[in-house]
Amino acid sequence: MVHPTAIIHPGARLGEQVRIGPFAVIGEHVSLGDRTIVGPHAVIEGRTQIGCDNHIFQFASVGAIPQDLKFRGEETYLRIGDGNIIREFVTIHLGTESGGGYTLIGDGNLFMAYCHVAHDCQVGNRVIMANGSTLAGHVEVQDHAILGGLSAIHQFARVGAHVMVSGGAMVNQDIPPYTIAQGDRARTVGLNLVGLKRRGFTEETISAIKLAYRLVFRSGLRLEEALARVVTEVGEIPEVVSFVEFIRKSQRGIAR
Template sequence: MSAIHPTAIVDPKAELDSSVEVGPYSVIGPNVKIAAGTTVAAHVVIEGHTSIGRDNRIFQFGSIGAANQDKKYRGEPTRLVIGDRNTIREFVTLHVGTVQDKAVTTIGDDNWIMAYSHVGHDCVVGNNVTMANNSTLGGHVEIGDWVTVGGLVGLHQFVKVGAHAMIGFASAVSQDVPPFMLVDGNPLAVRGVNVIGLRRRDFSPERIAAVRQMHKILYREGRTLEDAKAAIAALAREMPEAAGDTALMSEFLAGATRGIAR
């Protein structure tokens, strides 16, 4: 049997690995699956069609898999899928998806989601993402790998944030944030490149130089976005050691739907 506190309420239809720990007064619904090594602290509610992977730590008072806050939602069996090794701190709210989109909210692996943060319906959160206290993702937001979202940040519905970007404290994000960029403010502005984050991830000086050059192309040379896209594609040929980084930027710009942060 799982290590379930006697005051916890776990529906007999829920599927919990025998190594899962559930703390006092937590409630787990019938359509919940939790894999090995995950711990659920006291007073957590996990409901909906929710799948949670291995070795996650869910702290007290979390609300996981609740009905979303879309007024069109009519109780359809949409889902929440959480990967492995995530830390989900106090009072975090993670909601299921909607049938108007992909019908699933997805959170990847190794994320650090701090207290009072919110992930709305149909969001996609990648891997190694940090969401500081009170950061809020509106519905349909996409967050790339290794993104840092500062405290008290709000992200508008359908916004996309590229990998390795950093959003500063108390920013209002209503446009897409390209990979590698450092942004903050209300209105939001691009302040430069997230150099410290890239160095911490062992980017070589050559790769960082290529990222700096992409920033210059996008923001310092007065180009149109289409001209900037072409110049970044050419940069991939000039700096082959950063081909993966330029490809990441090109793919992001091609898929941007709300305009990019300036």
């Protein structure tokens, strides 16, 4: 159902059973997947592809041009997967040419009211961004991460899988997977054990992650020495492999 007051460009592509509310605006290069709902006064523009079963609430702005002074109207894109919830006043921007051209969002994410996802960000699957949390440009947030209300992630920083970022945290370095970060500037303060148990991690895996965490964050060893010991002692566990790889790929350094 499309409300008669909605403004939909003839070039927009709408899937089956799409619902668009009063005074919503859908731009020329927008594609909406099956059963997606767009609320009143929402604006979806730019070269934006949105998958199936998404719910975009009233007053959201999706696919606007990036807040980057270098942007000159290049053809850049926003891709959003399936089953996402985008609440009131959320803003999600297109990518930039220098950042690869794409802002990418996976499946099953919840963006609570007033969240911001800037240009060239990559958000995985089942991520929760609580009210007012903000991603600067080029940020990566991996699967199952939770960002507390009013937290902010510095440009080019990464948040690992299953991380819990506390409300109000200011994150300016990478947060390794499975951990909890808090403060200004945010530091890693422990493991997200409650989250790991809720998501079905085995006791063996959790024990291996605990050892890896202690070696990296509590042993006093230099980082490379600590990682070498992690690989020697529990390096066969896939989740530990991800932990080590994340840290070794860090460009901004890890928050510890």
